[in-house]
Amino acid sequence: MKIVAGCGFRSIQRLLAVALLASVVDAGAQQGWVVRPEWVRAHEEFLASDALAGRGSATRDEQIAAEYVASEFVAYGLKPAPGMSGMIQAVDVVAPDLDGKATLTAGDVSLAEGTDLRVLFPSGVGANGPLIRLAAADAPQANIPRGSIVLLTDLPPNTNGLRNSFFLRGSGAAVVLFAENDALRAYLAKNPHPHQLMRLDQELGDTTPLPATVAAVSATAMARLLAEKPGTVATLTVHALLAKPRKTYNAIGYLVGSDPAAGTILLSAHLDHLGTVSTPANGDAIYNGANDDASGTTAVLELAHALAAGPQPRRSVLFVCYGSEEAGELGSEFFGKHPPIPLSQLVTNIEFEMIGSQDPKMPKGTLLFTGWERSNLGPALKEHGALVGPDPYPEQHFFQRSDNYQLALQGVVAHTAAGWGTPPTYHQANDDLAHLDLGFMTGAIQSLVEPMRWLATSDFKPSWNAGGQPKR
Structure with a gap:
């Protein structure tokens, strides 16, 4: 065997491995x-x-x-x-990062982050659109008007609502809201900072809607939002920090x-x-x-x-x-x-x-x-x-x-x-x-x-x- 000058033992091992792989590949092809x-x-x-x-x-x-x-x-x-x-x-x-001071208003309802509102996965921008009610079971096939703020209801027992809401992130909805429950609180106890969702950096001329912001509200706040007339215009205000x-x-x-x-x-x-x-x-x-x-x-x-x-x-x-x-x-x-x-x-x-x-x-x-x-x-x-x-x-x-x-x-x-x-x-x-x-x-x-x-x-x-x- 001719050994190239300066070729160490590990290099020889690699050469032998390549030769062995070549023989295996040839055998496999045949x-x-x-x-x-x-x-x-x-x-x-x-x-x-x-x-x-x-x-x-x-x-x-x-x-x-x-x-x-x-x-x-x-x-x-x-x-x-x-x-x-x-x-x-x-x-x-x-990867949007907010200052933790988001607010949501709809009709007579006004919610503030840290009390009745918890922003879980932000798009990084605010939203202004009509309230729409949607049962969680209908989320995978739902046809959502672009820019809507969705109230996700009837969550399956013992689920935290996240999976149901994710079906709507690319639907054209601007915001998805669901009621906080014990399952979500248990999840957040183990994951105090949920895995942060990101989005593609929007390119010039790209009209693809941003993924929906996903947020949880208290059970009381959800009841108040559901009491508003469907189609009531709701506004989510957020303050985005400079993202790396x-x-x-x-x-x-x-x-x-x-x-x-x-x-x-x-x-x-x-x-x-x-x-x-x-x-x-x-x-x-x-x-x-x-x-x-x-x-x-x-x-x-x-x-x-x-x-x-x-x-x-x-x-x-x-x-x-x-x-x-x-x-x-x-x-x-x-x-x-x-x-x-x-x-x-x-x-x-x-x-x-x-x-x-x-x-x-x-x-x-x-x-x-x-x-x-x-x-x-x-x-x-x-x-x-x-x-x-x-x-x-x-x-x-x-x-x-x-x-x-x-x-x-x-x-x-x-x-x-x-x-x-x-x-x-x-x-x-x-x-x-x-x-x-x-x-x-x-x-x-x-x-x-x-x-x-x-x-x-x-x-x-x-x-x-x-x-x-x-x-x-």
């Missing part, structure tokens, strides 16, 4: 690709490590995760997407297909999580996010690994890991506004979310596929060997709660493949490597390799079923 459990574990050990401090949205730790994903894309032989010089899409975001500029990061790799007219497949996940909290749970302040969504990121990485190692597909494939999903799906929102290829050329999008554990309601080894009944994509993948099946939690509206939804709203047939829909570790400090089912993860990814290869080489184009495409 004999059928095998997803190695040690590869799955290696991604998780880095992405979900304490060193990355939970990969908080729009933080340096998220950037490190994005750089890791991008470096793996390079190692697999992927190229920058059209129009990009590298594999990182840096996105300007705004921040960025979030999308990692994007591109596998070039042989037929430019055949379209492009998008395989995606989100690489951020919740970061750290000020109040540790059993001494642990880091929300590692091993399942949410380092597991989905791992799926994207290993599918890129497999497809890049085989024959060139007919269709191109974009592999994207978004930043700031936890802060309001900002990475995917920006991608949807600035795609490296026209969205009209996207054949489909499959998002991978929390595939780190088996859902007890699903057949053994099977991922749930959100919005199964909305298009013909899930059944087609299952027919070609993918271990996927209908989502058993329609009441949870998972289809609307992941990055796929941003593109689905724009007409792309886009779904999410997930493991356990509501695992005990969801948004908890124990979402770590020790609580992953790596065997399930590996098997699920393996089952997707050949179906993805089929999708990338066939002329099958997924389509929405009647009434399946969501509307804004």
